[in-house]
Amino acid sequence: xxxxxxxxxxxxxxxxxxxxxxxxxxxxxxxxxxxxxxxxxxxxxxxxxxxxxxxxxxxxxxxxxxxxxxxxxxxxxxxxxxxxxxxxxxxxxxxxxxxxxxxxxxxxxxxxxxxxxxxxxxxxxxxxxxxxxxxxxxxxxxxxxxxxxxxxxxxxxxxxxxxxxxxxxxxxxxxxxxxxxxxxxxxxxxxxxxxxxxxxxxxxxxxxxxxxxxxxxxxxxxxxxxxxxxxxxxxxxxxxxxxxxxxxxxxxxxxxxxxxxxxxxxxxxxxxxxxxxxxxxxxxxxxxxxxxxxxxxxxxxxxxxxxxxxxxxxxxxxxxxxxxxxxxxxxxxxxxxxxxxxxxxxxxxxxxxxxxxxxxxxxxxxxxxxxxxxxxxxxxxxxxxxxxxxxxxxxxxxxxxxxxxxxxxxxxxxxxxxxxxxxxxxxxxxxxxxxxxxxxxxxxxxxxxxxxxxxxxxxxxxxxxxxxxxxxxxxxxxxxxxxxxxxxxxxxxxxxxxxxxxxxxxxxxxxxxxxxxxxxxxxx
Amino acid sequence: xxxxxxxxxxxxxxxxxxxxxxxxxxxxxxxxxxxxxxxxxxxxxxxxxxxxxxxxxxxxxxxxxxxxxxxxxxxxxxxxxxxxxxxxxxxxxxxxxxxxxxxxxxxxxxxxxxxxxxxxxxxxxxxxxxxxxxxxxxxxxxxxxxxxxxxxxxxxxxxxxxxxxxxxxxxxxxxxxxxxxxxxxxxxxxxxxxxxxxxxxxxxxxxxxxxxxxxxxxxxxxxxxxxxxxxxxxxxxxxxxxxxxxxxxxxxxxxxxxxxxxxxxxxxxxxxxxxxxxxxxxxxxxxxxxxxxxxxxxxxxxxxxxxxxxxxxxxx
Numbered sequence: 001x002x003x004x005x006x007x008x009x010x011x012x013x014x015x016x017x018x019x020x021x022x023x024x025x026x027x028x029x030x031x032x033x034x035x036x037x038x039x040x041x042x043x044x045x046x047x048x049x050x051x052x053x054x055x056x057x058x059x060x061x062x063x064x065x066x067x068x069x070x071x072x073x074x075x076x077x078x079x080x081x082x083x084x085x086x087x088x089x090x091x092x093x094x095x096x097x098x099x100x101x102x103x104x105x106x107x108x109x110x111x112x113x114x115x116x117x118x119x120x121x122x123x124x125x126x127x128x129x130x131x132x133x134x135x136x137x138x139x140x141x142x143x144x145x146x147x148x149x150x151x152x153x154x155x156x157x158x159x160x161x162x163x164x165x166x167x168x169x170x171x172x173x174x175x176x177x178x179x180x181x182x183x184x185x186x187x188x189x190x191x192x193x194x195x196x197x198x199x200x201x202x203x204x205x206x207x208x209x210x211x212x213x214x215x216x217x218x219x220x221x222x223x224x225x226x227x228x229x230x231x232x233x234x235x236x237x238x239x240x241x242x243x244x245x246x247x248x249x250x251x252x253x254x255x256x257x258x259x260x261x262x263x264x265x266x267x268x269x270x271x272x273x274x275x276x277x278x279x280x281x282x283x284x285x286x287x288x289x290x291x292x293x294x295x296x297x298x299x300x301x302x303x304x305x306x307x308x309x310x311x312x313x314x315x316x317x318x319x320x321x322x323x324x325x326x327x328x329x330x331x332x333x334x335x336x337x338x339x340x341x342x343x344x345x346x347x348x349x350x351x352x353x354x355x356x357x358x359x360x361x362x363x364x365x366x367x368x369x370x371x372x373x374x375x376x377x378x379x380x381x382x383x384x385x386x387x388x389x390x391x392x393x394x395x396x397x398x399x400x401x402x403x404x405x406x407x408x409x410x411x412x413x414x415x416x417x418x419x420x421x422x423x424x425x426x427x428x429x430x431x432x433x434x435x436x437x438x439x440x441x442x443x444x445x446x447x448x449x450x451x452x453x454x455x456x457x458x459x460x461x462x463x464x465x466x467x468x469x470x471x472x473x474x475x476x477x478x479x480x481x482x483x484x485x486x487x488x489x490x491x492x493x494x495x496x497x498x499x500x501x502x503x504x505x506x507x508x509x510x511x512x513x514x515x516x517x518x519x520x521x522x523x524x
Numbered sequence: 525x526x527x528x529x530x531x532x533x534x535x536x537x538x539x540x541x542x543x544x545x546x547x548x549x550x551x552x553x554x555x556x557x558x559x560x561x562x563x564x565x566x567x568x569x570x571x572x573x574x575x576x577x578x579x580x581x582x583x584x585x586x587x588x589x590x591x592x593x594x595x596x597x598x599x600x601x602x603x604x605x606x607x608x609x610x611x612x613x614x615x616x617x618x619x620x621x622x623x624x625x626x627x628x629x630x631x632x633x634x635x636x637x638x639x640x641x642x643x644x645x646x647x648x649x650x651x652x653x654x655x656x657x658x659x660x661x662x663x664x665x666x667x668x669x670x671x672x673x674x675x676x677x678x679x680x681x682x683x684x685x686x687x688x689x690x691x692x693x694x695x696x697x698x699x700x701x702x703x704x705x706x707x708x709x710x711x712x713x714x715x716x717x718x719x720x721x722x723x724x725x726x727x728x729x730x731x732x733x734x735x736x737x738x739x740x741x742x743x744x745x746x747x748x749x750x751x752x753x754x755x756x757x758x759x760x761x762x763x764x765x766x767x768x769x770x771x772x773x774x775x776x777x778x779x780x781x782x783x784x785x786x787x788x789x790x791x792x793x794x795x796x797x798x799x800x801x802x803x804x805x806x807x808x809x810x811x812x813x814x815x816x817x818x819x820x821x822x823x824x825x826x827x828x829x830x831x832x833x834x835x836x837x838x839x840x
Contacts, residue, residue, distance in 0.1 A: 055786075059796065062608070063575075064564035142574035144567035196608035213607035213614060214796055215788040241689060241786040242795070245673060249688040250786070253680045376799065406556030406801045413560055413572070440566045 049234045050522040052504065053256040054515075055241040059214050062197040065184055066138055066145040068426060068512045073260060073496070074238050077514035078219060080184035080202035083112060083131065084177060086511040088282050091336055091431065093177050097126065097185055097203065107172030107467030112180075114163040118226045120187055121200075121207035128159035133188025135167070138179070143195070146427065146438035149464075150179040172467035175431035181511060205231040205518050216240050232506070232521035244378060251276065251499055257522065258507070259499035260515070263378035267497045268323025279498040280325060281509050284334035285429040288317065288326075288383060288492045290371070291421045291441055295450045298367050299420070305486035307358035308420070309348040311394035312387055314491050321382035326494030331479055332442065334429035334493060336511075339475040347483050355394040365395040370419030372411065375402035377423075383491070384422055412440065415450040428493070429511060432475060433464035441488050449487035456481065528829070529822065536818045543814040544596075547807050548589050556801040558605045579605055581803075592807060601808050606800040611808050614793060619812075621691060622789035625782070626774050628709030633717035633770075640717070641724025645732070645759075646751070656721075663718025668777055672711045672784040679707060689786035708785040712777055716770045723766045727759035734758070761832050768824030772817050 058071040065072055065080070083098040093101070098112040118126040137143055138151040145151070150173055158166040169176065185203060186194055193199035200208040203226070206219035219236040239256070241247045244263035250256045251270075262270075270278040292299040292308070299305060314328030330347040333340040359365045371387055373380040384400050391398040401419075403411070411417050425442070427435040435442050437460060441449065444460035459478055463470045482488070496513045506519035559576040560567070576582050580591070595601045601611040644656045680688030692704030731737065732755060740750050779791030786792075790809060797805040 059607070061562075061564060061606070063562050067564045067566065069564045141570055142578055144563040144571045146566045148568065148571075196603075198608065212617075212788075213604070213609040214618075214793055239690060239786065240788075242783050242792065243786075246676070246689050246784055246786055249676045249681050250690075253676075253684055253688040255687055255690065404556065405799055406558075406561050407554075409565070410555060410557045410560050413567075413569070438566060443566075446569070 047521050047523070048232050051235040051237055052233050052258060052517065052520065052522065054236060054238045054258045054260065055247045055250050055256045056238065056260040057240070057242055057244065057247065059240045060197070060211075060217065060238075062200075063195045064144055065186075065194065066143050066182070068146060068182060070261065070496075073513055074236075074515050075200070075208075075217065075219075076184060076512070077204065077510050077516050078206045078236060079200050079204045079208055080186065081118075081204050082182070082184060082510075083114075083180040086177075086181055086336075086430075088511055089336055091338070091511075093181070098180070103176075107176070108169045109166060110169070110176065111164065111166045114165065115226060116163055118203050119224050120203055121222055122187075123224070124187075125162075126185065126203050127162040128165040129162075130185055130188060131165045132157045132159060133191075134183055134185050135179075137186060137188065137191050138183055140191075145182065147175075147179045147182050147434060149437045150176055151183075171465050173433065173464055174466040174468060174470050175433035175437075175464065178430050178434045181430070206233075206236055209235075214240065227518055230518050232519070233517060236517065248499070251501065254501070257501045257504045258515075261496055262499050264321060264323040264325055264494075264497075265378075267325065267499055270499045271324075275502050277500050277502060278325075279500055279507065281496045281498070281513050283336070283429045283509065283511055283513050284493055284495045285426045285511075285513060286424055286494045286496060287329065287332050287426070287428055287490050288322075288379065288424050288494060289332075289422075289441065289488050289490045290387060291417075291423070291449050291488050292486070293415060293417050293419060293421075293448075293450055294487050295415070296369075296418055298364055298369055301362045301364065302485055303358045303362040304364045305489065306348075306484075307355040307362070307364070307394060308391065308396075309486050309489040310351045310355040310358065311390045311396075312348075312489070312491060313350045313390055314348075315350070316386055317383050317492050321379050321386070322492060322494055325497060326492040329490050329493040331482060332425065332428040332435055332439075332488070332490050333432070336429050337432060338469050339432040339478060341476070341479055344479055344483065348489070350390075352390075352393055359395050366397065368397040368399065370401050370417070371398050371422060372401045372403055372408065372417050372419065373422040374405050374408040376405045380422055387420075387422065412448045415448060417448075421448065425488075432470065432478065433460070433466075436460040436478070437464050447487070451485065451487040453485070456485070529826070532822055532825075536822070539818060540811065540814060544593060544807075544811055545589075547810045547814075548592065549585070551801075551803055551806055552585060554801070558801040558803055561800045561802075562606060592804065595804075596808070596811070602804055604797070604802055604805040606796070606802040607805070611805055614805065615790070615808060615812065618788060618790045618793040621694075621787060622775065622778055622782070622791065624694060624705065625708055625712065625778060625787055625789055626771070628705045629712035629716065629774055630771070632709055632713035633720055633774075636713065637717035637720030638724060639721075641721035641763075642728070642756070644721060644725035645728030645755075660718040660721045663714040663721075666714065668711050668714070668780050669784060671714055672708070672781060675707050675711060676784070689784075691787055708781050708787055711784075712774060712781045715777065716774055719766060719770055720763060723763045724759060727762050728755055731755050731759045757831065761828050764824055764827055764831070768820050771820050775813065775816065 054074055056074055060075050061069055061071050081097045083096055084093040085096050087094055097115050097118060099115050100113045102111050114128055120126060135151060135154060138145050138148060153170045153173060155168040155170045187201040190199040190201055197211055197213060205222050205225045207222050208217055209220045210218040216239040221231055221234050225231065241250055244266045247259045247262055248266045251259045267278050270276045292305050294300050318326050318328060329345050331344055371384060373384045375381060388398045388400055412421060425439050427439040436444055441447055444457045459481055462474055463478060498507065500507060503523045505523050506521055508516045510516055559572045559579060559581060562575050563572050604611055604614055607614060640656055640659060676688045679686040686707050687704050690704055692701045694701045737754060740754055778789055779795060782789045782791040794809045797809060
């Protein structure tokens with residue numbers, strides 16, 4: 001029973017006055033210094049100077065700087081240089097730290113002339129010995145790289161003088177230049193410190209002033225950079241913002257100028273937004289695919305794998321999941337690849353009747369299959385749902401199995417999926433041998449699908465061990481083989497995206513999608 | 525009091541030891557491999573094996589456990605597998621950030637929760653009760669990832685009066701630092717503040733029905749003295765107990781809030797450690813979480829005893 005409440009009324013006017021006082025105090029405080037204004041106005045002169053603020057979803061991974069690994073895109077080409085870059089349309093090597101090169105007639109010897117006057121961030125001169133040291137780093141067992149198979153073929157290396165290096169290979173390889181495209185020129189004396197993020201001594205346009213593991217980096221201009229007058233920016237601030245929407249908010253609030261790899265649907269909101277741009281990398285090196293473990297009885301029949309490929313609505317993935325960024329594909333190659341064949345790109349257009357017929361012929365109609373995916377990567381969830389819908393329509397009983405990234409990666413590497421797996425791959429934009437020998441889903445020697453075929457190995461070696469670009473006939477054989485076997489069903493050829501504010505100018509990227517800020521500046 | 529704390533110490537150590545075993549072995553049972561995460565995509569098996577050997581992950585599990593425990597006891601927990609920095613430094617920096625966020629949230633939750641709870645306890649007007657109850661229900665029901673995104677959209681993106689994320693200069697430049705802190709602290713404080721409000725209101729209603737309050741009124745005590753001197757203090761023990769639990773939940777909730785606001789605290793560090801299967805760092809962070817729970821419960825018990833002589837007598 002309540003007895004006293006009626007007498008204990010609040011003196012509401014006084015309370016309201018107190019609350020109003022508190023609110024007034026808050027407003028007064030908010031007038032002191034604006035964190036937002038400070039963040040936006042610290043950029044200084046728009047052409048020379050200013051700090052570029054980058055947000056990205058994951059911290060850099062120094063241990064994988066010799067691989068193409070998305071979290072490192074912001075530092076790979078800003079802190080380091082490479083011997084060559086590629087023309088994005090023709091794959092013709094372009095000079096970087098190497099000014100020229102010549103290959104022997106048998107394709108087994110490469111001689112590089114090196115740029116003079118290049119210094120490391122610590123002031124030391126760059127020499128031919130640093131190229132040798134960088135190559136030895138790629139060969140080290142605990143250093144990961146997709147072009148390790150090329151480095152493993154090095155026989156001897158010679159440095160006749162400080163600006164020339166000659167490399168003898170045991171065999172001729174069609175993708176040999178991919179090694180020099182992907183290998184950063186590091187300071188060999190500090191390799192262990194580099195791999196553990198303790199020393200980033202490079203020759204790139206910016207040097208690392210501070211690295212806070214898990215949080216981000218502060219880069220400052222390398223005033224002794226070999227490109228005279230560049231870079232224009234005084235510094236770069238890289239912040240780790242794990243949530244894509246938060247990255248987008250940071251961009252829209254003016255707190256950052258460049259957001260790397262926003263989730264596709266977040267990125268698509270920038271397309272028509274005034275003051276912002278969605279920049280698409282022209283390397284087109286990302287392909288979303290669904291793989292099949294061919295040791296699983298249901299998936300051991302290639303007709304079932306083909307039926308799956310016919311069932312999936314690739315256009316729907318492009319529009320509903322990728323926000324219109326990307327094109328449907330049935331093969332792993334980007335337009336820049338010598339293996340790209342426009343006539344075969346849409347080989348597996350959606351055809352449910354054909355899919356049903358193939359499943360019926362294989363006696364697979366009504367059978368269950370697991371579809372694994374890395375749930376931490378936003379597009380995978382949407383693609384998995386479309387795949388489930390389409391496979392059900394074709395007559396299979398798919399079950400979606402979301403996994404954490406590390407679990408997914410572990411199973412991918414060990415062929416541990418007892419069904420299908422949904423993820424992405426790169427390397428379709430380079431020389432075809434790099435995909436067939438280095439990218440895990442397609443690696444002929446060991447791959448995630450446990451696809452072990454002497455024919456495929458022979459084909460891969462034929463593409464790889466060639467002096468120069470493989471013949472059209474060989475590449476055609478590869479394409480027809482991949483389309484026929486379908487241990488990997490490529491779905492959408494897409495690309496990395498950069499969400500930027502309109503004041504950021506001169507941004508470009510390498511053939512591996514590494515951010516290139518040599519010519520970047522912030523306009524007023 | 526000192527004797528009471530000393531009596532609790534052995535059981536706390538046992539709990540920590542059991543927790544260390546559970547944390548270590550459950551983590552090893554979870555699928556995933558730190559060496560594979562470290563090697564990155566497309567790495568060969570030989571590379572992964574080389575990294576595994578370098579990290580000591582090819583040692584027997586018991587050896588790994590003993591090495592880990594020895595590291596903690598000797599004050600040298602080693603380096604993070606993925607971030608490569610000393611764990612003590614990583615944890616120290618992120619813990620400070622989380623404490624800053626949690627303290628900010630706690631202050632807001634205490635202020636807001638106490639005010640609303642007090643009003644709920646004393647105001648009888650139906651509309652006011654409905655309004656205040658509705659506010660507390662919203663505070664509890666709306667997930668932090670919704671309230672966080674809404675606040676960012678309104679104050680960070682549309683009005684641009686507060687930064688949408690990041691930590692800023694912190695306490696080193698408080699005039700700027702508080703602006704970074706305000707939104708995440710408000711979001712984190714909402715569920716805790718609402719819970720405090722509800723418990724305080726309920727406890728105050730019970731206290732108001734007690735005979736000693738009637739006696740106070742009959743003696744002609746002034747309203748303010750009656751409320752602040754008798755009703756509120758006697759209503760606090762259950763609120764403090766729930767506050768102890770809420771502090772734990774506050775730290776748990778920080779994981780989401782830190783992610784939304786890019787606040788580099790323990791939550792973000794733990795998320796990174798777990799997703800990368802950074803065993804050492806994950807183990808240390810989880811053990812610290814257990815330790816924090818134990819300490820918070822101990823402190824809550826001590827404050828309870830200090831406030832309520834009956835509890836002191838019971839425990840004596």
